[in-house]
């Protein structure tokens with residue numbers, strides 16, 4: 001039903017209108033100030049001893065078929081409707097909003113107000129939802145969808161439903177390396193780095209870095225035939241949305257780089273749901289329970305050197321009025337909205353991004369190579385210390401708004417216990433490996449630590465083999481920390497410690513402001529778990 005181009009257009013149209021409807025304050029006059037000097041581009045030098053070698057595939061392959069879910073079971077004696085009756089209930093001008101799916105008719109008039117995916121459900125008003133669900137494939141396996149379908153079924157279609165998809169939106173996904181990824185879902189693709197790979201190098205390779213997609217990888221993740229990946233990056237265009245009035249200027253990456261230069265910074269990238277499995281064990285069920293993501297361990301995390309254009313220079317040049325107002329009032333009311341070519345969007349407070357010390361960039365390279373198809377090629381937002389969900393991939397547009405973007409991943413998913421959009425990651429330490437020291441009763445323990453959103457350095461990591469009654473200080477491998485243009489310490493440090501051998505070891509980190517991890521962190525709807533990392537030891 002959709003060609004890939006049609007899907008792209010649909011998706012992008014969908015979210016443009018989402019911004020118009022929800023983003024009351026999406027605005028801004030855009031002008032390049034002639035007075036901002038260009039920086040010189042920084043060379044990326046990687047240490048071959050610590051940089052995991054490249055290599056991700058740029059091949060494409062179809063994802064194994066996922067059967068479409070069945071609809072709600074027919075109810076004996078239920079009414080039947082024609083397609084044109086469904087179509088006439090299009091949800092506008094006070095009319096009900098009906099949809100159909102696999103021979104069933106559903107009244108979504110009330111449901112659309114509570115739909116976790118938000119108002120984009122209205123795109124299917126009066127029509128069949130199948131093609132939309134093939135893109136947002138979570139509908140095919142989420143148990144919640146089945147429950148709602150049961151509640152809102154009102155009858156059956158008279159005509160036979162067309163159940164055959166003519167286009168599979170997942171028919172050209174990146175080839176991935178299952179040796180360095182534990183796969184949770186393939187539609188949309190979602191994986192973590194197995195713990196044995198996680199701490200094996202200071203920099204995580206693109207092939208091993210976790211992937212959390214919400215939709216198919218868009219076509220822009222591949223260069224056109226005959227063009228190199230590097231030169232295609234240069235032509236990639238980003239629209240800086242103006243909003244209510246006037247034009248929305250488009251800049252190529254080449255424009256941005258020549259105007260603002262590039263920098264290389266080191267930062268972890270972490271999914272807000274990392275350690276979701278441990279969170280369930282420590283604090284009880286969460287939204288992850290029952291989903292394939294309840295198996296997340298510690299690997300939705302990686303550490304890399306990212307190269308790109310500093311947002312703290314781009315935004316004041318393109319949105320001078322708003323940035324000046326934001327600076328005057330602490331920046332509180334403005335948000336930067338990033339929209340990806342896959343239809344995903346997210347926003348982060350402008351104040352965070354305008355502070356140059358936070359090293360927020362529009363990244364084109366990871367560890368010196370063009371971003372991989374799964375990690376946002378040709379350009380992504382890279383906001384150190386901020387949850388992965390806001391680091392929008394396959395970036396196609398940026399806007400400023402007075403309110404956070406009205407998208408499912410801001411309004412329904414990725415919220416903390418107070419119902420606020422999750423932004424900053426917490427202080428974290430993780431045990432990646434334990435081994436008995438030969439000829440002794442000692443255990444060598446290895447792991448990682450980072451301070452999350454604060455960007456503080458790690459002052460110490462401690463390891464305990466008696467459930468926290470006593471602690472031994474670990475040795476931090478400071479010598480391998482990269483000397484690049486990072487303003488703070490958003491990357492991880494690796495550490496080693498020796499403790500008496502027991503059945504379980506745990507660790508905790510303390511940052512330079514004296515903040516220390518507690519044994520069990522408060523429930524945040526299953527996100528952001530940062531209690532002590534506890535690991536069983538084979539005796």
Ligand code: HEM
Pocket residue numbers: 099106108115116117118120121122123124129132133136138139142143144145148149214408
């Ligand atoms: C009767 C029709 C529909 C029902 C019952 C339904 C139900 C749901 C439910 C229960 C979720 C949350 C799933 C979970 O988190 O486990 C969800 C998410 C979502 N829905 Fe729908 N939906 C419908 C139609 C649509 C349509 C037509 C679209 C698009 C045009 C759509 C777009 C989305 C999106 C984007 C999400 C977030 C998915 C993600 O990122 O994983 N939905 N929907």
